[in-house]
Amino acid sequence: MTLDELRGQALQCRDCALAERRRNVVFGEGNPAAPLVLVGEGPGEQEDQTGRPFVGRAGQLLDRALLDNGLTREHVYICNTVKCRAADWSSGRPRNRAPEESEVSACRRWLLPQLAIIAPQVVLCVGAPSAKNLIRKDFRITAERGKLFKSELARAILATLHPAYILRQQSQTNDGGYGLLVADIAKAWSTAVRLAERQPSGSPAPASQFELEI
Ligand code: URA
Numbered sequence: 001m002t003l004d005e006l007r008g009q010a011l012q013c014r015d016c017a018l019a020e021r022r023r024n025v026v027f028g029e030g031n032p033a034a035p036l037v038l039v040g041e042g043p044g045e046q047e048d049q050t051g052r053p054f055v056g057r058a059g060q061l062l063d064r065a066l067l068d069n070g071l072t073r074e075h076v077y078i079c080n081t082v083k084c085r086a087a088d089w090s091s092g093r094p095r096n097r098a099p100e101e102s103e104v105s106a107c108r109r110w111l112l113p114q115l116a117i118i119a120p121q122v123v124l125c126v127g128a129p130s131a132k133n134l135i136r137k138d139f140r141i142t143a144e145r146g147k148l149f150k151s152e153l154a155r156a157i158l159a160t161l162h163p164a165y166i167l168r169q170q171s172q173t174n175d176g177g178y179g180l181l182v183a184d185i186a187k188a189w190s191t192a193v194r195l196a197e198r199q200p201s202g203s204p205a206p207a208s209q210f211e212l213e214i
Helices: 003-010 043-048 057-067 101-118 130-132 162-169 179-199
Strands: 036-040 077-080 122-126 158-160
Touching: 003 101, 036 130, 036 179, 043 158, 057 162, 057 179, 077 101, 077 158, 101 130, 122 130, 130 158, 158 179, 162 179
Parallel strands: 036 077, 036 122, 122 158
Antiparallel strands: none
16 A cells, blocks of 8 residues: 555545544645654644644744754654544634544554555654654653654654644743754654664664664
């Protein structure tokens, strides 16, 4: 199956209730041959409207953090834990909410093959829901961000702070964690490039002490 075939199927998905209100399935975009894939949480209003990941305020901050590493969206591939907008409609107007576990589970049907087809060297989970989905259920983002883990999804996986969280924390005297986001992208990218040089994609990951080996 190609990425385009998978996208075609995902655009038709009605496996969970998020399908009812979505305007677009936000499948993902960027370089499908990239050594690094970023996996966010899920589309917000602007992503739902445009069908593109990370195009709102959080996305602009993510673009800036990529650029601070000399990277653009053409160097990486960007997608999300869930492909449709999760929102609470109880007040009549949609308010973004975190995806429920059942929605995250349902969407693994698309995310896991997406990662398998791209076969990146490194996956960078952007935010806690992504890390809990792809690294470990009880992943603690503040304590464990920036650390490399072994994974079946890529040669290495790590997590960073979500730019929406950083925007909420920022003040005149506090970067809200922006420096950590930039540093984690730097680590993810340099690890991906080093691994790509060392071993062609598809061969097995080092057996142990991953953090020490790379
Ligand atoms: N936040 C995410 O996690 N993903 C997007 O695509 C946009 C905002």
